[in-house]
Amino acid sequence: MISFVKAHACGNDFLVIEEAAAERNHAALARKLCSRNTSIGADGIEFLERRAGGDFFLRLFNADGSEAELSGNGTRCVAAWLAKSEGLTEVVFGTHGGVRTCRVVEATGPTYLIESGMGVPRVMPRTIELPGVGEVAGAMVNAGNPHFVLFVDTDDFSAHGLAWQELGEKISTSPLFKFGTNVEFVKVLSDAEIAFRIYERGCGPTTSSGTGTCASSSAAMALRGVNRELTAIAQGGSQRTVWPSNDAPMLLTGPAEIICMGEAFEL
């Protein structure tokens, strides 16, 4: 049996599994346990490694078994679990996308409001040529993991005559991005608010993304001149971002809720 904890951040859901239990089956476990109809279901698994000296390291596997550098929401879910189970209120995680620090701001039952230091996002305006679609203008953003951000002004977030989910998949899996990319469709609502939709590498449309929130916010701040403190509204809820300048680390504040814990049968 494999012990797991399930948590979500604005509907972006994760299983948390101790690295020691993975026995090198990370990808297979992710594909199996994240399946919505035949298993527990989740957008990804965070494997939590406890290193000497009390350090933590996170490895994130998407639902399709691919490994990503990190997840902003997933990291927060693990921080919420460590707050609930071990009373930790500040946790530093190593990830393949850089160090991330989480601080519990508020706790209400199983829900934790957490502020995370998300590193310095890098925003690079880019126009790509997509077969059958044409030129798509946007920005590549490195938020520890890769993102392509498009600005839209349609009610339904469609762009280039395609639903955002369809265009998102084309961009996410385009060979133009050697390692694939997450895709965000961003609408600037005011100087203080953006709304966005997310097509994630390795799992498709999700209701929220922590790194996607950072990528969307940083692109809107750097390229559209909105405020350096923003509310970013996704389908699953809002998060707050603060980015004092283009060279500064971004702070991300949002909720994470512990749903359940249990034991899964082995593969």
Ligand SMILES: N[C@@H](CCC[C@H](N)C(=O)O)C(=O)O
């Ligand atoms: N939902 C996540 C991002 C998860 C990783 C992503 N799918 C990738 O492959 O980079 C978040 O909250 O950041």
